[in-house]
Amino acid sequence: MKYYLIAGEASGDLHASNLLRHLAQRDTQAVFRGWGGDLMAAQGCEIVKHYRELAFMGFTEVLMNLRTILRNIDTCKEDIERWKPDVLILVDYPGFNLRIAPFAKALGIKVIYYISPQIWAWKQKRVHKIVESTHAVLTILPFEKDFYASFGYSQTVHFVGHPLLDAITQMKREPALPHDGRPIIALLPGSRKQEITAKLPVMLECARSFPGYRFVVAGAPSHPESFYRSIMQGSNAEIVHNRTYDLLTQAHAALVTSGTATLETALFNVPQVVCYRAGAISYQIARQLVKVKYISLVNLVMDREVVRELIQHEMTAANMAAELQRIVQGGDKRNEVLQGYEALREALGGSGASAKAAQLIIDIQKQ
DSSP states (O other): OEEEEEEOSHHHHHHHHHHHHHHHHHOTTOEEEEEEOHHHHHTTEEEEEEGGGTOOOSHHHHHHTHHHHHHHHHHHHHHHHHHOOSEEEEESOHHHHHHHHHHHHHTTOEEEEESOOOTTTSOTTHHHHHHHTOSEEEEOSTTHHHHHHTTTOOTTEEEOOOHHHHHHHHSOOOOSSOOOSSOEEEEEOOSSHHHHHHHHHHHHHHHTTOTTSEEEEEEOTTSOHHHHHHHHTTOOOEEEESOHHHHHHHEEEEEEESSHHHHHHHHTTOOEEEEEOOOHHHHHHHHHHOOOSOSSHHHHHHTSOSSEEEEGGGOOHHHHHHHHHHHHSSSHHHHHHHHHHHHHHHHTTOSOHHHHHHHHHHHHHHO
């Protein structure tokens, strides 16, 4: 079968690549094409456009790049119509993928949404468009299936478990840096340029309060090291590029931007402080629209504060330092976070998500 995938971010590239591996094991005639990144390419997917060309963050940034986004959507539709895949697999990235889904379904292509968009947070009415424009929705968070059911949708919605459990369990763990006796604090400022520019300088300022620790920036594959170095001038922090998981195997604690990275850090058992700051306009709009109590996936899944979140004006170097101090030392707060991580793993449903998703996709295509 011919599979077309669309992943618009680094996390989507990771999960899509693991899905591709399991699809190839089950379908020896599989051919892959899509929009994604290096990890998908490594699994034999012909990449039409890299996700680094697609990542626009926030309301104002999207408006500023609207012409490019619309042009990309047209290009994608033309490519799908020309290539004629049997299955279209959409990986999160709703602003783009929800433009593609009804178009592909109208062409007679089986459309699978793998990793449901976080519509439970905002724009909940999109649930109808997602279900109506797909043949199946595969969810990775335990509360999402109930969310769809609350709107009357359950038959085509499947909880497969979170693929991060597989990705982290299966990886070959190698230290990112040689030990020098100092505990490592990982800095994960995000994968988008706007995120990094907003958060990394504050994280580096916080690092000055911890002379006995080794601060290491996790560089995203979508940006050159020179970009990070321009921000890190005058700092004693180090950087490892495209080795976030290797860094987390060594980390004693972490400062993490919101998103998938908070869950990844938790699954590596690294106590963290979650840091989030958006543009003023984007943040004010989001406050009116977002319907969740937390911004980190750790707290959302557990429905309580397991890790501390510093949002917008609270995201200062002084506040980061105070919260980081509570988790780097052994004590009640650090132990509470680690106990919360144990409960989190149980809630996420165990391993095997990528394999389960691959088999479901093949079964649905045969229907």
